[in-house]
Amino acid sequence: MxxxxxxxxxxxxxxxxxxxxxxxxxxxxxxxxxxxxxxxxxxxxxxxxxxxxxxxxxxxxxxxxxxxxxxxxxxxxxxxxxxxxxxxxxxxxxxxxxxxxxxxxxxxxEVVLSYNLPGSPELKLPRDVMIDIFLGKLDSWKDERIAEANPDIDLPDDKITVVRRSDSSGTTYVFTGHLAAVSEEFAEQVGHGKSVNWPKSFVGAPKNDGVAAMIKQTPGAIGYIEYGYAEATGQPMAILQNKAGNFVKPGEESGKAALASxxxxxxxxxxxxxxxxxxxxxSDPAGDDAYPIxxxxxxxxxxxxxxxxxxxxxxxxxxxxxxxxxxxxxxxxxxxxxxxxxxxxxxxxxxxxxx
The missing domain is CATH 3.40.190.10 (Periplasmic binding protein-like II)
Incomplete structure (x- = not known):
């Protein structure tokens, strides 16, 4: 094995x-x-x-x-x-x-956004969309901004279910550090830390493997996990928009580009x-090829x-x-x-x- x-x-x-x-x-x-x-x-x-x-x-x-x-x-x-x-x-x-x-x-x-959508399409998420999802302000996969960034995907009518860490987590610390650096509203309402003030509608699960498992069993779910867990379990990972405005896939080279500064x-x-x-x-790396988290x-x-x-x-x-x-x-x-x-x-x- x-x-x-x-x-x-x-x-x-x-x-x-x-x-x-x-x-x-x-x-x-x-x-x-x-x-x-x-x-x-x-x-x-x-x-x-x-x-x-x-x-x-x-x-x-x-x-x-x-x-x-x-x-x-x-x-x-x-x-x-x-x-x-x-x-x-x-x-x-x-x-x-x-x-x-x-x-x-x-x-x-890297911290990636994994999701559960029919057919596991290659999903692009603009920065403002990602922020609104994790502020609890965006709850439909049919949102026009998601559709505009993904014209070739037949997005489902599913409600967006956000899965977050239920334990005190360094992965949460890193992820919220990025979101807080990008959005003052996120920094004020949710915060940056190992445990933060997530919207009550979010679903909690312990550790990276717990979040990964919850996403996998929940249609319409999205959550943040470490890249290696998503890679090992074959879960899809969103292509995120970075500070330069480019959509970048997670991976060794884009991660190196992020840490270069x-x-x-x-x-x-x-x-x-x-x-x-x-x-x-x-928290928000510069560079055209840098993965943002x-x-x-x-x-x-x-x-x-x-x-x-x-x-x-x-x-x-x-x-x-x-x-x-x-x-x-x-x-x-x-x-x-x-x-x-x-x-x-x-x-x-x-x-x-x-x-």
Whole structure:
């Protein structure tokens, strides 16, 4: 069975949420993580391959959503976490100072709009239409603006059912960051964050696989999910209008074009002198070929912990930055640019043992 087929089967079953690889012999050191569902398929592949090569180590990761992962990291109930929203300054300040914080971008990806229309046509969505759909102001697929952008599609009479995340989500953070950057009305009424004030008529579902499954079973539905989930499950993805006015399909090249303008801050992480701040977002990228919604996604690590676990984590990060990056495009993710990998390789040295 191919990995893509395995992901498809798991996603359709609604169970793509936990990964633990058990080597043939018992592992000496286990590290446990939780957080974003956005990078879960890729992290699962890395963990499996890493554990095969390192029989004395085991990596476990649960996809519980970025918000839950951040809370677990602050509470010290995990050895690492993952988040598409990284951590904000307030969240960083809540981590015990004797543990310390390092935020490492490990891969990148795109947030896409998947939908359920008869025949799965190739749908174009103008910026103003997308905004109105997610403001709850547009509820018919027969809307003249949708028809004008898609003259060759026989649009159904179905009502538009919007599916959104019900959990605290980094995917929501990235998606609403784009919509808020494009529309002041959206920023004021719905907001930008891991959990926002969605219209009450929207249908909630947990994690990326939950939203994907809900869209698939609901005629007329539309919702936002990570590109890799849509790709693995064969769900259609809208062609979105970007800042330059062009309609762009999601994919590796358009994602790279979106992230090309990302500029990392030259400052340290708040409260941690000498620790680089590797948080950056491109909420509305410029560029003719840029897909409009792309993001890095981060691993959250402690600067001080058990030395054996720290070594496993450093080795796992190194694997992800080298051989692991080759898996990214095959699974719908964007490999890190060389300059970003260099920043992460330097910052990962801060992941150490007891203080």
């Amino acid at each position: 191919t990995l893509q087929h395995a992901l498809k089967t798991a996603a359709l079953a609604g169970c793509l949420s936990t990964f633990a690889f058990s080597p043939a012999i018992s592992a000496d050191t286990t590290v446990n993580g939780s957080g974003a569902s956005f990078p879960f398929p890729l992290y699962a592949k890395w963990a499996k391959d890493f554990s095969k090569k390192n029989k004395d180590a085991r990596v476990q990761y649960q996809a519980v959503g970025s918000g839950a992962g951040i809370r677990a990291f602050i509470a010290e109930t995990v050895d690492f976490a993952a988040s598409d929203a990284a951590m904000n300054d307030e969240e960083i300040s809540k981590v015990p100072t004797d543990k310390g914080v390092v935020l490492l971008p490990m891969t990148a990806g 990302a500029e990392f801050p030259s400052t340290d992480l708040p409260g941690y002198e000498g620790t680089p701040d590797l948080r950056v977002w491109v 792309a993001t890095f996604t981060w691993m959250l690590l402690y600067q001080h912990q058990d030395e054996e676990k720290a070594q496993v984590l450093r080795d796992f990060i190194e694997y992800g930055l080298t051989k692991g990056q080759k898996d990214a495009p095959k699974m719908g993710y964007i490999p890190l640019p060389d300059n970003v990998k260099a920043k992460v390789e330097d910052a990962m040295k801060l992941v150490g043992g007891e203080k």
